[in-house]
Amino acid sequence: MHEPRDPAELLKAAAEDDQTAWDQLESRFGPRMWAVARACGLNATDAADAVQGAWLRLLENLHTIREPSGVGAWLATTTRREALLIIRKEPPGFPSFDVVHDPDPATVVLEADGSRLLWKTVSALHEPCRTLLQLVATDMGSQQVAMRLGMPVGAVGPTRIRCLEKLRTLISLQETVQ
Amino acid sequence: MINDEYFLAALRLAAGSDPIPGHVSAAARDAFGLRVSQAVTAAPADCAATRGVRGGDGPGMVRFVAAGLTFDLEVTVGDGLIDVAGQVFPHPGEGSHVDVRTPHLTLTRRLARTGQFAVTGLPPGWLSVVCHRPGLAPVQTRWVRIRP
Incomplete structure (x- = not known):
């Protein structure tokens, strides 16, 4: 058995067009992103949108993630942000897209490997x-x-x-x- | 009580009692096919006209700007489907075209002399427009979510 690949390594490989690496990122972090969206109170359709939105944001930022080893936390935080935009029915694109880091322990538990x-x-x-x-x-x-x-x-x-x-x-x- | 909900979600995740649906995982994997090599991403820009694209209440405008190009998208949601009337300006040059994309469907349009284009009947959900310019990097708008 191979050792699971490091998230930073997976991100780098995905940025170099490796679909397998992308799939592994999905396997590793998708379930947690789903849990984050559901934790925000979204129904299944909206939760699916929030998760999909976070993956599309990752595509937009594939080459510019500041801490590649923290891509799991980035995805979870981005899912939460998309979920909150859906809940608030924000018009698309506003407010500007900044990932806010929340020090609350509950968030840390869900967004890290906790x-x-x-x-x-x-x-x-x-x-x-x-x-x-x-x-x-x-x-x-x-x-x-x-x-x-x-x-x-x-x-x-x-x-x-x-x-x-x-x-x-x-x-x-x-x-x-x- | 979102913090308690977070704890409960983490517990459910650990217990495996609300697993991610297979179609959500599959859509995430398929999303990789939507990357555009070397593309510049256009960020949303505020302007007086770009307010209130919420669907159902008539058209709304969204503006994106990057690499010297401005995209104005007028989005209408009706009968559960999305229509987009857009304009790219200044005109990106002869031979340019746009791809209007959703995760499930991409429609290609040549730009009129005015830089205008239109598509109808897109499925609701995530939407992005890419402008391909001969000899220059493509410019893609950020993905926006359009639902009735």
Whole structure:
């Protein structure tokens, strides 16, 4: 088995007309871009537009990405920006296209290779947070979550908010340590 | 609550419960075929006429400028399809033509003496125009999203 190619190497190869490298960028970062678009609250059609828009922006900037090794984060941030433009129904092209870096830990988790870290952090949470977040991650509805955890349905929402707050604090601490 | 939504999305991503649809991945891969070698990209430019291309409420203008060329695109969305009436100025020279592109369809038009061109019946979604000039680098507009 070959080692996975470095994102900077893939970007360079794509800029030199290598379709395989482009496909590998898509395999590596496409799922995360989709998650970013969905996280912004877009339906499937609009999320598809936001993701496609981000890839088209990459085509426009293939030779000018400042940090090629950070192309994954660039794609995720660009997807979020396109998603927000779609939500705000901005006319095309305005405002000017600047990628804004958001230091919020949630953004960092989703836009960096943070899935493993996130899952590890969830596993370290006390109950009911650990199970609740694992259930929520599989899109289980509030009623089913309540049944599984033996809590009233009305308590699921507030508990979820508290658990996400704990998760955010832990992730922030880990970011600080790193 | 977008931050919480981000965490939840990251959790779903890790759990694999909202995977990217196959057609979205395929479209991203096909997009590579839309690159234009050596092209200069024209950025949107503000002007009094270029306000409010939101579709459905009559035509709207978008202006792009680069490499000494200005593209004015008047976009109309009707019956679920897009019509574009455009002008490139100053005229890029004899033998020039434009490609009006969407990810699924490209239509080629010779420029009139006035630099004007028109296409009808494009599918909604992402749109870009490329001006090919003999002996000079092509100029492409940035991609814009047009939806009803």
